[in-house]
Amino acid sequence: MNHRIEVSTKPSLTDPIGEEIKKDIQYLGINRIENIRFIRVFILNAKTLGKAALNHIAQNILSDPVSDIYQLEHHIFFSTRSTSSPVEIAFLPGVMDPVALTTHKLLKKVGYEEIASVQTRNRYEIIGNISKREIEFIVKKLLMNSLIQVWLKDERKMYIRRRQSTLRKRTVKILKKSNSELIAISNNGFLSLNLEEMKHIQAYFALRKKNPTDIELETIAQTWSEHCVHKTFKGAITYNGMLIDNLLKSTIVKATEVINKDYCISVFKDNAGIIQFTKEYGITFKVETHNHPSALEPYGGAGTGIGGVIRDTLGTGLGAKPIANTDIFCFGLSHFPIKNLPSGVMHPKRIFKGVIAGVRDYGNRMGIPTVNGTIIFDNTYLYNPVVYCGSIGIIPLKYSHKSPKSDDTIVVCGGKTGKDGIHGVTFASKELSESSEASSSGAVQIGNPITEKKLLDALMEARDEELYHAITDCGGGGLSSAIGEMGQDLGVTVHLEKVPLKYAGLRYDEIWISESQERMIIAVPKNNLKRMEEIFKKHNVDYAAIGTFEKTGNLELFYKKKRVGILDMDFLHNKYPQPRKNACWKRKHFVEPVLQKNIDLEHIILRLLSCPTIASKEVVIRQYDHEVQGMSSLKPLVGTENDGPSDGAVLRPLTNSKRGIVITNGINPFYGKIDPYWMAAACIEEAMRNAVSCGGNPDKSAILDNFSWGDVSNPQILGELVRASQGCRDTAIALHVPFISGKDSLNNTFSLHGKKKSILSTLLISCISICDDVTKTISTDLKKAGNLIYLIGITKRELGASHYYKLYNRIGNSVPCLDLKRSRRTLKKVYRSLKRNVIKAIHDCSEGGLSITLAEMAIGGRLGMEIHLEKVISEGKLRNDELLFSESNSRFVVEIPPQKKELFEHLTDGVPYAHIGKVIKEGTLIINRKKRKLVKLSIEHIATTWKKGIAW
């Protein structure tokens, strides 16, 4: 029997969750809502559960005596008027519901053994004179996602998972099939294998004179997916008529080889890159993309994105301890008219809020600070948001490498396996369409951070006792990819019925490829199994021994003692057909804007400050715990009011050492419209400028590449990938900064009325840098009136794809280029000055140019500045707007005490610099050119404008 308990906030108290939803509804354009109340529903299933017990549970366990009211078996109603509409939303069966799991466990633990299951639901009472259609609109657009939830019009209805048959070994007939039949087999099985690959597989099995089993074919599809092997990036490309054998090897990897830094401990081969930090410790860094899942279910998609990359850290070497997260997002503009959106596309504001909430809840619950990030807003991301999640870890250097040994036991630990995310990998490599919302539901999942936190705690303990030989995470492709990769040099045997399941009814091939979250694989020597078990039990972590590593060279899969698949590792991992693709790139020419002469510079500065890509991200930053673990030494927000922007984060991971790490990023997809080569150069330099500003040593830095690209079957878009990779290679070599890891997410396209829409080619560069002494690092906020302001670097007529041109809906052609030699020299000299403690504040120039850099420094210090524009070193004679809004690279604004003037100039010798003004006590930003006053803006005005740019 099902018993219903409803819990809600007392009517005398405000309901902040209801209020927040009300605000969001107003944003949808519906203003007649009087009130919304959020009601939590628990459905307890038990054969017998007395009234007294039920009441005890409701009163003492599920509700708070001070803040809540509750009802048994009946509904809570806040209004009795006819304008009150209840809406009840339940999870679809099989969707992760952490609250239900926790509640069930707790109730059993405290003695209610009779309770068989718990379900939770969200109930809303919407009060106001609105129509049925409007309710429907609100529910669909805000309150639920039909991929994971259902709106219960009849609340008595229970959704229960139907059981399926579990064992029936199936073979897939591919021998002697025609090309079109092979394609049909691939499509029908959601395999995402192309014809060439299918034929390759056909040939392999023809030699063996048998058809593959379903699980064999699935395993190959998973292993060969774009997501797992990056076949485009590693394949052959004919670029403008020239053959590139392996793009990744000849650009990104090449740069690292050429630079050959001794602090690189592990590059490209593991789940994350490792650089040396101290004699005993290394730092790991990995950034992942989670674009497709976030488009369909922003909260779950982004949460599992961060959860996944944290497992990458945990699966690096013998396991690094995650110490920080980063996140960088690209969304459509929040004010996009909802009626103009195609069906199947979520409104960008909902995606924005959902993604932030997903990252927030996962990162905060894991106890890992989110310390750095940014957000780009542009309508090319309407259909496909870009979600980058990064994870930084610390690892004893002696645990940097791993390899499973023959006879080790394969142990799966952490989350249980369900049907979640089946075909996530093959789905990730495909385009979205208007019907994706309905057809890809299996690929969407919700994470449970506490499961991962327990797993983390247990594995750190086991690592320090050296109980296992190897570890890796279950990510895309599930067990199939994780075990397949881990055992590729040995051979493995797996018994699939031993995998702990969330619920009965999974087929063996589903167990094998499920992408359920929070799972790791470890290789445990038989002697250590008992101790391993003790640790898992202590931390209450689920685990199971499911197979063995054996030197057979084969992958052998069993289900209930029956062999269901055998493949040789060599074929699986090394024999996929190298694709050959065509690429070309030719510079496009855009209309060069003709701007009027007398531009209202003050107006432009304020408009730039309020444009969401530039505006303050405080509303987002404060939702992230950026201080947990107690390492924070430079916050994301600084200055007298704790609201000025930082260039990056500084962490001090070891209590007994002043040594720190600096984490920054560089991203500007707009430059890529003109030339991806210079986009890459600008992104790398921006990340490095930020790192140096924060005190990072440019000679002890490392970077990561993350490509989110559109349809790479289009030669022009693939050409952009080649061009950007070449920019990466040349800039990294010139700046002596190695790549240590990276990731590409291709085919970020959306099919609209049969036409493919690709996202902007988006490259993210993330940087990690070592800083010798965190107590010597500087922040961006102005410190003291009377100090001098210098601009380091040359300002050029480089406004192509600038935010300034964007205000006029123009792109132009003069994309900022990079003088590679000067860039390197500038970074080194600035770092030298910082170390000598002559600089009081520093901020680099990027989006919006010099004007925004000055404004942001002034906001931080709540101090004014008087700037003389004529003193700026420029290439040729530039107009006022060009000087203020050009986005030329290699520039920094620094604040120097007058008495350090000579020392600073001496230290910076060899790099162009100009003394352009001073800090003033009056809270005004004054910009003059010779005797002409151009700008006079109060800092408070600047600050409020900048802080209001993002609507939450």
Next chain:
Amino acid sequence: MVSKAKVFVMKSAGTNCDEETRTAFELAGALATIGFAEELFGKAQNISRYHIIVFPGGFSYGDDIAAGKVWATEIKHFFHEELQKFISQGNLVLGICNGFQVLVKLGLLPSLDGTTEQTVSLTFNDSARYEDRWVHLRKCSNKSVFINDTDGLLYMPIAHAEGKFIVKNQKVLNKLFKNNQVIFQYTDRNDRLAGYPANPNGSLKNIAGICDPTGRVLGMMPHPERAVVRTHYPNWRRHTIKPSIMGMTIIQNCVNYIKKSLLS
């Protein structure tokens, strides 16, 4: 050699401030251990070895149902008596953030008239979202042993979604003040009881921390363990940070108290 104060930093699934809390106590000269409740209570009977129990910050059991609720229910069900005995023996209990939520839902705070009925709660912030920001704290009473050497406005961060302090009724509030059990109130930098963001969550009367009638059990939403060294502070580059305003002082006070009252 004088023996050291011994601290048990208790964790549950989802506790995540345990390590920096241990570090802070170690810096203050204590011996600190992290462990689960089962390792302290019950059969293990380890509890007599310790002088201070800390319920640190985090998301115990994901804050599922409500913040701190599941952990509080477990402790209440299995270990309530032992914990009360520990307190009555003159030892200290500190609850930070999620730990404060646990102590409140357990009824150990404010424990008016010595009862363990829950009379106050910590509920959703007015902003309906998690927030991490630095706050100024006024020291409202000298009742608690935790705040001896602090001076002026303390400054440390809060980081929570459910920190709004509310009471069951006006009587409870009056009693809290009358008994000097309100220890910290959120203020602006000029020591005024201001609204948001100075009061980051909408707490009643800006209450940020309370103690029990003995003054030896303290719960607070702000995180003293994140304000332990100078570089933890957001603006250490702008001005010097006085030790008397730091979170470290609260932790040092615990250790000093134990040394003075129990170890000497």
